[in-house]
Amino acid sequence: MKRREFLALAAPALLPAAAAPALSIAHYKSSPAAPDGIAEEARRLTRAAVDALGGMARFVSKGNVVWVKPNIAWDRRPEQAACTNPDVVAAVVEMCFQAGARKVAVGDNPCNSAQRTFPRSGIQSAAEKAGAQCYFMDERKFRKMAIKGARVLKEWEIYRDVVEADRVINVGIVKQHSLTNAVLGMKNLMGVAGGARNRFHQDIANCVADLAGFIRPQLVVLDAVRVLAANGPAGGNLADVKRRDTIVAGVDQVAVDAFGATLLGIRPADIGYVVEGHARGLGNMNYAALSPARVEV
Amino acid sequence: MARKMRTTTLVWLRRTVQTAFLLLFLYLFLETVYHPINRVGGGVKFFFQLDPLVTLADWLASHALAEGMLLSLATLVVTFLFGRWFCGWICPFGTVHHLFSSLRGGTVKARLDTGGYGRWHKLKYYVLVMFLAGALLGVNVVGWLDPLSFFFRAMAVAVYPALNGAVDSLLVNDSLRRNLLAVQQPYYFGNVLIGVLFGMAVALNFYRARFWCRYICPLGALLGIAGKNPLVRLHKSPDACDNCRLCLADCQGGANVGDTLEWKPAECFFCFNCESDCPSRAVTFSLGTSLLKPPKDSRLDLGRRQLLASGVAGAGGALLFRTHPLAGKRSFNPELVRPPGSLGEEEFLSKCIRCGECMKVCPTNGIHPAALEAGLEGMWSPVMRMTIGYCEYECTLCTQVCPTGAIRPLTVDEKQKIKIGLAYIDRNRCLPYASARTCIVCEEHCPTPKKAIWFEEAQVTTDKGEKVIVKQPRVNLELCIGCGICTNKCVIKGQPAILVSSVGESRNPDNGVLL
Numbered sequence: 001m002k003r004r005e006f007l008a009l010a011a012p013a014l015l016p017a018a019a020a021p022a023l024s025i026a027h028y029k030s031s032p033a034a035p036d037g038i039a040e041e042a043r044r045l046t047r048a049a050v051d052a053l054g055g056m057a058r059f060v061s062k063g064n065v066v067w068v069k070p071n072i073a074w075d076r077r078p079e080q081a082a083c084t085n086p087d088v089v090a091a092v093v094e095m096c097f098q099a100g101a102r103k104v105a106v107g108d109n110p111c112n113s114a115q116r117t118f119p120r121s122g123i124q125s126a127a128e129k130a131g132a133q134c135y136f137m138d139e140r141k142f143r144k145m146a147i148k149g150a151r152v153l154k155e156w157e158i159y160r161d162v163v164e165a166d167r168v169i170n171v172g173i174v175k176q177h178s179l180t181n182a183v184l185g186m187k188n189l190m191g192v193a194g195g196a197r198n199r200f201h202q203d204i205a206n207c208v209a210d211l212a213g214f215i216r217p218q219l220v221v222l223d224a225v226r227v228l229a230a231n232g233p234a235g236g237n238l239a240d241v242k243r244r245d246t247i248v249a250g251v252d253q254v255a256v257d258a259f260g261a262t263l264l265g266i267r268p269a270d271i272g273y274v275v276e277g278h279a280r281g282l283g284n285m286n287y288a289a290l291s292p293a294r295v296e297v
Numbered sequence: 298m299a300r301k302m303r304t305t306t307l308v309w310l311r312r313t314v315q316t317a318f319l320l321l322f323l324y325l326f327l328e329t330v331y332h333p334i335n336r337v338g339g340g341v342k343f344f345f346q347l348d349p350l351v352t353l354a355d356w357l358a359s360h361a362l363a364e365g366m367l368l369s370l371a372t373l374v375v376t377f378l379f380g381r382w383f384c385g386w387i388c389p390f391g392t393v394h395h396l397f398s399s400l401r402g403g404t405v406k407a408r409l410d411t412g413g414y415g416r417w418h419k420l421k422y423y424v425l426v427m428f429l430a431g432a433l434l435g436v437n438v439v440g441w442l443d444p445l446s447f448f449f450r451a452m453a454v455a456v457y458p459a460l461n462g463a464v465d466s467l468l469v470n471d472s473l474r475r476n477l478l479a480v481q482q483p484y485y486f487g488n489v490l491i492g493v494l495f496g497m498a499v500a501l502n503f504y505r506a507r508f509w510c511r512y513i514c515p516l517g518a519l520l521g522i523a524g525k526n527p528l529v530r531l532h533k534s535p536d537a538c539d540n541c542r543l544c545l546a547d548c549q550g551g552a553n554v555g556d557t558l559e560w561k562p563a564e565c566f567f568c569f570n571c572e573s574d575c576p577s578r579a580v581t582f583s584l585g586t587s588l589l590k591p592p593k594d595s596r597l598d599l600g601r602r603q604l605l606a607s608g609v610a611g612a613g614g615a616l617l618f619r620t621h622p623l624a625g626k627r628s629f630n631p632e633l634v635r636p637p638g639s640l641g642e643e644e645f646l647s648k649c650i651r652c653g654e655c656m657k658v659c660p661t662n663g664i665h666p667a668a669l670e671a672g673l674e675g676m677w678s679p680v681m682r683m684t685i686g687y688c689e690y691e692c693t694l695c696t697q698v699c700p701t702g703a704i705r706p707l708t709v710d711e712k713q714k715i716k717i718g719l720a721y722i723d724r725n726r727c728l729p730y731a732s733a734r735t736c737i738v739c740e741e742h743c744p745t746p747k748k749a750i751w752f753e754e755a756q757v758t759t760d761k762g763e764k765v766i767v768k769q770p771r772v773n774l775e776l777c778i779g780c781g782i783c784t785n786k787c788v789i790k791g792q793p794a795i796l797v798s799s800v801g802e803s804r805n806p807d808n809g810v811l812l
Contacts, residue, residue, distance in 0.1 A: 075689060075690065075691050075692075075744075076691075111741075111742060111786070112689060112782075113331075113480070113481070113660050113661055113689065114480065115331050115333075115480045115660055116331065116333070116660060116689060116691070116692070119333030120333060120691070136480060177741065178737060178740055178741065178752065178768065179735065179736075179737055179740075179741065179768065196788070198738045198786055198787070198788045199788050201735060201736045201737065201738050201741075201788070202728065202734045202735060202736060202788075203735075204735070231746060231747060231748050233741060234741070234742065234743065234744050235746070236690070236744060236745065236746035237746030237747060240746075
């Protein structure tokens, strides 16, 4: 038995924190239609999901610098569900500060121009209001890094500040995506990569798994208050937006994505990077085996 | 010659006003950027709306005027009554020339020798006549040398990107970058030529004070004609004057202020340097009471032959441009993709003044000054370069800033229905077709709510003999609006595997393709 495998087996017995669940699913009983109602839903679900894992203090300690990585890729409004719900991001930021974070940075390397996606997604103002610093990524801070254990991206430009942060929290959204079938949490990590990342599409499962294995966020929060069920990941048609009124949170990024896929009616096994992540031991795609904590709010 | 020159209050006032207008110009220039609310203040067009040259040429060429352009008639009326104050007090490009003229140094004697009127002053009137004769025949290229267009274009395409790059390399401070600099370093095709021409225009001030304003500026010429018989007039007191000629030393326009010759009001910018410099207070300005009695040397003396020649040159050039295959709608340049809201090509060129407002405001750096894509006639008019930027689906900024309406104002809804061209796929380069590799980055980025790029799953054979399924993209010509984000994000750089051509553009029905 290898040391890591031994620790993985022994950890639940040794560490009290690990007794807390690795995955939580918070669901909202009602499905409010008014913007205020949805905002409140998003915040309450986010808190409930993270609390079910043992609270933010499990992930963020006093004095930490935290990088929160939402999906801010597209020049779309919140109701179009192409970017993470701004209230989910704000709730995560607030919890980080409550846990004692010294600084919370929010940033993404978007597909449309950052000067449009940051404000129009509502994330910039929500995050800044919560006390975070919102960053348009600076091209010069993408540094070529050796990616340990990578199959394809053995060396790639990664955002320096993300790697240097004490904690990384990945806050993605559930969307249909033609090439991979779904954009979830792990694929959201493409937003910390620079360079010619459009080449990732030629071997997307391995590239996403390489990034997930490198960044290894301490916490993943997956927004499924609204999901984009077709014409993703950019969307634009409100008819493609469906309500799932759910927030998934977890320490197991593969399990979070595996459950997230089901919210689009997709089997986890049909998502290449989930399968690849599972095979590499980044997490468990059989999320049910982790006995997720289910919370109704 | 050791007499001390003074600087009068009037000169200080003029300097203050000049500085204020230059700063206003620069402020409006910097304000010509994306704001999250998708709205640019209409104020950014202000200086162009003061420009009667643009108004006149647009009206002659297109018989229509954009909203706000009539403000320029105020400039014309003020000039008619009082002279070329616009050049001396308001024009921001004039102020730049003034600034560099005052830096040129040299001995007072050298400045006296080059300070006066010469026959080359007439050149600008011939330039004006050429432009207007062309405009009368529907060819409007006045923006090449209109001073406000020349200045704004050079700032947008050459000076600002160069300065931004220089400062950017020195600063890493994030808040400074966000507040002071462009969010992304802008790059423009054609920047070197436009930058060098700007540099030359500025450098020529070292040869003659305000070289551009004296000899080239067609707006100066128009204002000279309008203001050749102003109410404000220069007077020389023959008794007080001791012919020291110092009044010529700092003359901006070369209006024969001193000397034994007569003052030429059409060349005077009313900078009041002569009055200020005169040691014996022999030069004064005063307000006349009658327009009926013109100053002695108010004629322009342009010569009938020369005027005719200029008109024929302008008209001849226009006729040549009109019979270029592109102008005759016999052919359409597939690379000539214009910003959304651009009028049909003929009407577009009759209005566009190549000022560069749209190029400056485009948040993706997608609009560039054309080289010869639209023929020589269309040089420096806006053209989309999808390998650099693309047309942002939810943005209408370029349609808001165009001062002449060559790009008409659009709502977001209208804009999203306009095709600026159509995408087509080069199957010899596209990875899933040519190389049995998966990709469809184009489909991922396609912004129309129902994607205009769809794909077919096809079984292909790899070089290793494996049979694999790849998704091969197709373009739905009904849905595609030619925004070009597919080209911009295509993994193949330089000559992407999916390109946007002007075929199918809404603005030119003759260039359509669909039934």
